[in-house]
Structure formats: structure tokens, C-alpha cells
Amino acid sequence: MxxxxxxxxxxxxxxxxxxxxxxxxxxxxxxxxxxxxxxxxxxxxxxxxxxxxxxxxxxxxxxxxxxxxxxxxxxxxxxxxxxxxxxxxxxxxxxxxxxxxxxxxxxxxxxxxxxxxxxxxxxxxxxxxxxxxxxxPGITSVQALAARHRMVLHRIGEPVHITTGRRLREEGLADSALVMLDGDCSFTAIPGDDIHIWWGAYLGMPDETLIEGPLRAVEQQILEVRARLRAEKGWIMDTYLLRRAATI
Incomplete structure (x- = not known):
């Protein structure tokens, strides 16, 4: 070659x-x-x-x-x-x-x-x-998630933290995090009633699914929708942003 x-x-x-x-x-x-x-x-x-x-x-x-x-x-x-x-x-x-x-x-x-x-x-x-x-270079799921939810990934002058589900479980959530490769729905292990989530699966594909809201209010919905989609298709790709309410 x-x-x-x-x-x-x-x-x-x-x-x-x-x-x-x-x-x-x-x-x-x-x-x-x-x-x-x-x-x-x-x-x-x-x-x-x-x-x-x-x-x-x-x-x-x-x-x-x-x-x-x-x-x-x-x-x-x-x-x-x-x-x-x-x-x-x-x-x-x-x-x-x-x-x-x-x-x-x-x-x-x-x-x-x-x-x-x-x-x-x-x-x-x-x-x-x-x-x-x-x-x-290509468009990432990070960019696609932000576009579909019509959001900016960071506040003015703040960094963007991109991590995995495994690292989120180990390190917790300090302020905000964009999470990829999370087969275990690690957001359920993050304590606090002040967290907002923007979640997306199959971004850009015909089965694209979006859920957004206060984490504690929508996490069960995400779990149920994610499980159903994975059972129907046999696989799932999803990405989400977590951010504490004070910094939305």
C-alpha cells in the first residue's frame, strides 16, 4: 500500500x-x-x-x-x-x-x-x-449533540471537559462534563439534585433520540428508553452533557 x-x-x-x-x-x-x-x-x-x-x-x-x-x-x-x-x-x-x-x-x-x-x-x-x-477530520458526536440540543458546550471563558463513563464514576462531577463511551449509565451514580442532562442516542441517524432536563427528573426515562432502543437494535451509541444547575 x-x-x-x-x-x-x-x-x-x-x-x-x-x-x-x-x-x-x-x-x-x-x-x-x-x-x-x-x-x-x-x-x-x-x-x-x-x-x-x-x-x-x-x-x-x-x-x-x-x-x-x-x-x-x-x-x-x-x-x-x-x-x-x-x-x-x-x-x-x-x-x-x-x-x-x-x-x-x-x-x-x-x-x-x-x-x-x-x-x-x-x-x-x-x-x-x-x-x-x-x-x-470529521464531525464528532460531541458537536452533533450540541447542535441537536441547540446548546453551547461551555460557559463564557470556561473549559470543556470530555470524559468517559468509567472516569466519571471514578472522579465524580465537579462542574460539567461531556460523557462518551458510557455503557453503564454512570450519570445515575452522580449525587445531587442540581444537575441538568442533555442526552442523545444515534445522533444523526434515523433513530436519533434526544432527552433533556433535570437529571433526577429524567434519568429513569433515559434508562428505559436506552434499554428499549438497545434491545430493538442490538447496539447503542449515546453521548450526554452533565452540568450543575448553577452553571447552566
Whole structure:
């Protein structure tokens, strides 16, 4: 492979694909797609629809099966490092099948809670393959959540804190936090009656669902809606902002 494009494609809405991303996709000869099983086939289907709409030249799909990982490990960092090693080895084998220009379509943006760039660096560090790669930015679920709720993520002069559900449980909520990767609904473990939540699932997709209000008043609704949606689809992607009432 001579060159690889790592292309952010947005949070789920095909209209979020940028012109820069379209120009990059139209140069790609082979797209590497990491499959996550039948339950998450919809994520592959969205990528396929984007390619069908925007790419006007022949290309092929090289499918890579995502290796399993322990979701509740005693050593979280060690488990993720092992998963990245196995994932990068599979990508390395797939890269060897392509002589020209490859591409990976990344949900959201490659810079935020995505392991693609780390795995590419692992492949290059092993030295068996040499290629150039370019990163194309995309709309994140953070931006999509803010737009759909018509809100500003920060107060005047204040920072934006982006974290995960696991870290929220460990550190608590000081003022406000944008939370991603929270399979355990960690907002239920945060004490206080002065917290507001802006929650969104499947942002930009046909099943997009939004709930907003005082946390204690709407948390049960979020739990019930989230459980129903996950049961119906077999998977869920959701993001939310927590903020104490005094700082809304």
C-alpha cells in the first residue's frame, strides 16, 4: 500500500461528510472495514451508503473482523493494549493485500476516542510495511449533540471537559462534563439534585433520540428508553452533557 486515508465521516448523518472527505474517498482504491458482528451491521451499512453516494470510481472492500475483548477487565489499560495489538496485526495483514491507495472510514473523528491512528502507528513501528497516511477530520458526536440540543458546550471563558463513563464514576462531577463511551449509565451514580442532562442516542441517524432536563427528573426515562432502543437494535451509541444547575 502506497498511501492510507483515515477519513472521519461524522456521527451518523451522511450529510455530515465534508467535501474534503469526499475528495479523499474518491482517491481510494480499497476501503478497510472493521466488522463488529451482525448486531452492528447497521454501522457498516451507513459507511456503504456513504460510499455509494459519494464515490464515482471503482473500489473494493477489504473486511477485517474485529477481535473480541474483555469489557470488564481487572487491568483495563492492559486489556486495551492487548486488543490494539491483535487489531493492528489484522489490519497489517489486510494492508498487505493492497498495492495502491487505501482508506478507513472512521465514525466521528479519528482524534476522539478512536484507536485507528494508534493501530496504524503500531503497524508502521513493526517495520514490515511502509506507507504514508493522511487524516481527514470529521464531525464528532460531541458537536452533533450540541447542535441537536441547540446548546453551547461551555460557559463564557470556561473549559470543556470530555470524559468517559468509567472516569466519571471514578472522579465524580465537579462542574460539567461531556460523557462518551458510557455503557453503564454512570450519570445515575452522580449525587445531587442540581444537575441538568442533555442526552442523545444515534445522533444523526434515523433513530436519533434526544432527552433533556433535570437529571433526577429524567434519568429513569433515559434508562428505559436506552434499554428499549438497545434491545430493538442490538447496539447503542449515546453521548450526554452533565452540568450543575448553577452553571447552566
Amino acid at each position: 502506497r498511501k492510507l486515508y483515515v477519513i472521519g465521516i461524522g456521527a451518523g448523518d451522511p450529510d455530515q461528510v465534508t467535501m474534503q472527505a469526499v475528495k479523499a474517498m474518491r482517491q481510494v482504491e480499497a476501503f478497510f472495514v472493521i466488522g463488529k458482528g451482525a448486531e452492528k451491521q447497521e454501522l457498516v451499512d451507513v459507511r456503504t451508503a456513504i460510499l455509494t453516494e459519494h464515490v464515482d470510481r471503482p473500489y473494493r472492500i477489504v473486511e477485517v473482523t474485529d477481535p473480541p475483548r474483555d469489557r470488564t477487565p481487572a487491568d483495563y489499560r492492559g486489556a486495551v493494549e492487548d486488543w490494539h495489538d491483535r487489531r493492528s496485526a489484522l489490519l497489517e495483514s489486510a494492508f498487505a493485500e493492497v498495492d495502491g491507495i487505501g482508506g478507513i472510514l472512521v465514525w466521528g473523528d479519528p482524534s476522539l476516542y478512536d484507536s485507528t491512528l494508534r493501530m496504524i502507528e503500531r503497524v508502521l513501528a513493526r517495520g514490515a510495511q511502509t506507507f504514508d497516511y493522511e487524516v481527514i
